[in-house]
Amino acid sequence: MLQVQFIRDHKEEVIQKLAKRNLEVSGQIEQVLQLDEERRATQTTLDAILAESNKLSKEIGMLFKSGKAQEANEIKKKTAGLKEESKELTEKLNSVAAQLTELLYTLPNIPHDSVPEGNSDEDNEVIFEEGEVPSLQDGALPHWELAKKYDIIDFDLGAKITGAGFPVYKGKGARLQRALIAYFLDKNTEAGYTEYQVPHLVNEASGIGTGSLPDKEGQMYYIGQDDLYLIPTAEVPVTNFYRDELLNEGDLPLLATAYTPCFRREAGSYGAHVRGLNRLHQFDKVEIVRIEHPERSYEALEGMVDHIKGILRELKLPYRILRLCGGDLTFSSALTYDFEVYSTAQERWLEISSVSNFETFQANRMKLRFRDAQGKKSLAHTLNGSSLALPRVLAGILENYQTSEGIVVPEVLRPYTGFDIIS
Structure with missing residues (x-):
């Protein structure tokens, strides 16, 4: 399976070398890069929400210890919303990652430079x-x-x-x-x-x-x-x-x-x-x-x-x-x-x-x-x-x-x- 980082860094090279296999893959390569961009953006958002949720959880614990139950319960409502949002993002992330993997499975290996041109x-x-x-x-x-x-x-x-x-x-x-x-x-x-x-x-x-x-x-x-x-x-x-x-x-x-x-x-x-x-x-x-x-x-x-x-x-x-x-x-x-x-x-x-x-x-x-x-x-x-x-x-x-x-x-x-x- 081709590495996404390599495809991202050498997009035109990948397209040209796979053309030696008599394949036109520019559309697939674009889709790979779009899915990878969506995956990375989703991961970034999810990481931020999880970090915020962890921060609030610690804050809730401190408030309860300080006898500020009402304030703690208010923040708990917010964390419930973050948990639901993180669940949705996790499902989206898994879906996008699966689509990306399935697409990568369709791309063959890049021929070595010494491989001659030819159809059969x-x-x-x-x-x-x-x-x-x-x-x-x-x-x-x-x-x-x-x-x-x-x-x-x-x-x-x-x-x-x-x-x-x-x-x-x-x-x-x-x-x-x-x-x-x-x-x-x-x-x-x-x-x-x-x-x-x-x-x-x-x-x-x-x-x-x-x-x-x-x-x-x-x-x-x-x-x-x-x-x-x-x-x-x-x-x-x-x-x-x-x-x-x-x-x-x-x-x-x-x-x-x-x-x-x-x-x-x-x-x-x-x-x-x-x-x-x-x-x-x-x-x-x-x-x-x-x-x-x-x-x-x-x-x-x-x-x-x-x-x-x-x-x-x-x-x-x-x-x-x-x-x-x-x-x-x-x-x-x-x-x-x-x-x-x-x-x-x-x-x-x-x-x-x-x-x-x-x-x-x-x-x-x-x-x-x-x-x-x-x-x-x-x-x-x-x-x-x-x-x-x-x-x-x-x-x-x-x-x-x-x-x-x-x-x-x-x-x-x-x-x-x-x-x-x-x-």
């Missing part, structure tokens, strides 16, 4: 590319056909017991999936991230804290009876560890990693580009989260990018990195790098990770602050990344490692799988 993913900027695309034998298959041929993923069975987008992994397919999870977690913990196992359901406050709620795109699964949400990523529960916390500067940085299933409705996703593992409603992902000092968060972001590069190098998958344009940024992000792996059989790039710096946007929603050595309190910066999302990594492995004898397992995963080939 076609305008994202390729900044790095590495790895050789393998030459496959004639008749190479896409992963959904390989999954059927080797009986390692059953999409029809998943559709039978739940619906489309909920695959069942079988035999060596399940073992390979588990191997990837263990490998990713080991790489993350070796890099200094503390591993957590977290709930797969969160409350509304947690969803609001990371910007998943309000859910403008209808992606969250909601359990109405319990007023809980299935998580879209481990980012939500892990980042909310620190909601309403005041940390010490020496506590930073805080590094966490977690494996969870992730649930996304992916409303309106149809067509050949979402076949097989390309787009799922339930999928596995290993996440990394960092809570950083504002002065070091962009250095940390580059470190996260390098960390994921290292994993993809060990898997020997051809990949590229994109800097997302303003029109493709997520709601909460200030800067996002997407990793894409090349699917040789599909002849297209598949997104496998997003690494983002949210700066103070999530921290302001969560009231996540730290105190420096001088006692000054500041909002922390939050970052997160997929390290990695499994479905498209698995798709890339199946397609890029297929041979006439079967699907070769990447060497780095063999200690986890216990086998070298799926045949």
Whole structure:
């Protein structure tokens, strides 16, 4: 959530930077400033009335002690009027504050200066590319056909017991999936991230804290009876560890990693580009989260990018990195790098990770602050990344490692799988 003080001090900058997201927000910004002005004026009036009421209460006590009951009762009539007025002002203040908060919830984060202009993913900027695309034998298959041929993923069975987008992994397919999870977690913990196992359901406050709620795109699964949400990523529960916390500067940085299933409705996703593992409603992902000092968060972001590069190098998958344009940024992000792996059989790039710096946007929603050595309190910066999302990594492995004898397992995963080939 954007800070009102920042909006007030940098009004034109906020409007111009949000225009990079292809948004015209001048009307909303004016409304924010008007509501804030009304809130501050109401608070000032309320504070004055409460101070007057407290002063008169003390005076009434003194009068009663002095035996001047009649004068005391006259003043009590006045305090009764002040109490009624303060009640009305308190209700008004709460109403205006709620309106202001709801309006702020509709404003996305301000893009970083390095974010390129653009309307969609076609305008994202390729900044790095590495790895050789393998030459496959004639008749190479896409992963959904390989999954059927080797009986390692059953999409029809998943559709039978739940619906489309909920695959069942079988035999060596399940073992390979588990191997990837263990490998990713080991790489993350070796890099200094503390591993957590977290709930797969969160409350509304947690969803609001990371910007998943309000859910403008209808992606969250909601359990109405319990007023809980299935998580879209481990980012939500892990980042909310620190909601309403005041940390010490020496506590930073805080590094966490977690494996969870992730649930996304992916409303309106149809067509050949979402076949097989390309787009799922339930999928596995290993996440990394960092809570950083504002002065070091962009250095940390580059470190996260390098960390994921290292994993993809060990898997020997051809990949590229994109800097997302303003029109493709997520709601909460200030800067996002997407990793894409090349699917040789599909002849297209598949997104496998997003690494983002949210700066103070999530921290302001969560009231996540730290105190420096001088006692000054500041909002922390939050970052997160997929390290990695499994479905498209698995798709890339199946397609890029297929041979006439079967699907070769990447060497780095063999200690986890216990086998070298799926045949």
